[in-house]
Amino acid sequence: MTADLGTVLGKAVTILRAFRPDDRVVSLAELVRRTGLHKATVHRLCGELVTHRLLDRAGGGYRLSGGLFELGMLASLERSLLEVAMPFLQDLYERTHETVHLGVRDGHDVVYIAKIGGHRQARVPSRTGGRMPLHCTAIGKALLAHADPALRREVLTGPLERRTPHTVVAPGILRGQLLRVAETGVAFETEESAAGLLCVAAPVLGRGDEPVAAISVAGPIGRFRPEGHVVAVRAAAAALGSTLSRRDLLR
Structure with missing residues (x-):
């Protein structure tokens, strides 16, 4: 019985992960194609996911539901980090008026948990909740440089995806x-x-100089001068790290 439940859970997660950032509504046929699952299985599980508010029916297909957002906001580590970090991110945005990110490491990727940008924000591929490879982002390099040596070896000896002609591979x-x-x-x-x-x-270094997260400022080539924001970015990251360390000591 347990194995059956695990199989069903795995298939349901496969369906949820088949949705992409630019999707609005995905048809049943497209979900079948993306997941490789049987049509009847996808139809049945989508119905159950709708019942549990993880999917919505819309326009002849399905879209992710607000119930997933509610669950995501319960993720304790990211939520508590974001609550502490937001004032520092907002201050950094006011200083730079460029796109500000907060990211954490998940495996060999950066996961962005906050993004602040104004009317003139750069066209960046990042999105809150999205991910990018560590090796091709400034946040990823900041995290990787302070990570466990074994992780650095894994990344350096593994395939380095080329995202643009300028990606370091x-x-x-x-x-x-x-x-x-x-x-x-x-x-x-x-x-x-x-x-x-x-x-x-x-x-953002916590107790024992462990990399908890990283903060970045991004802008378009031609207008943006990253060297001019080094002091502000480093100060924001250090202040957040110090605040997180103090909170840990008080617990």
Whole structure:
């Protein structure tokens, strides 16, 4: 019985993960194609996901429901981190008026848990809740440079996806960049995750200098000068790290 339930759960998760950031409504036939599951199985599980408010029926297909958002906001680590970080992110945005990110590491990816941008924000591929490979983002490099050496070896010896012509895919070059990040406390991205995008980031270090998260400021090539925001980004990350460490000590 337990194995059956696990199989059903796995199939339901497969359906939910088949949705993409730019999807509005996805037809049953498209979900079948994306998941590789039997049509009857997808139809039955979608009905159950609708009942539990994880999917909505719309326009002859399905879309993700607000119930997923409610569950996501219960994620304790990300929620508590975001609550503490938001004033620092808002201050950084007021100083720079450029796109500000807060990201954490999940495996070999960055997961963005906050993004603040005004009317002139850069066209960036990031989105709240989205993910990007560590090696091609400033936040990812900031996290990777301060991560466990075993994780760095995994990333450097694994395949490095080329997202743009400027993505660093040579392990030796990336290793040198990470050493520089560890020395200076800031990481840079030059059109490595998206064409026309520049970025500077700093790690948020907790107790024992463990990388808890990273903060970045991004802007478009031609107008944005990442070097001019190093002090502000580094100060925001250090202040957030200090606040998180104090909270841990008071618990």
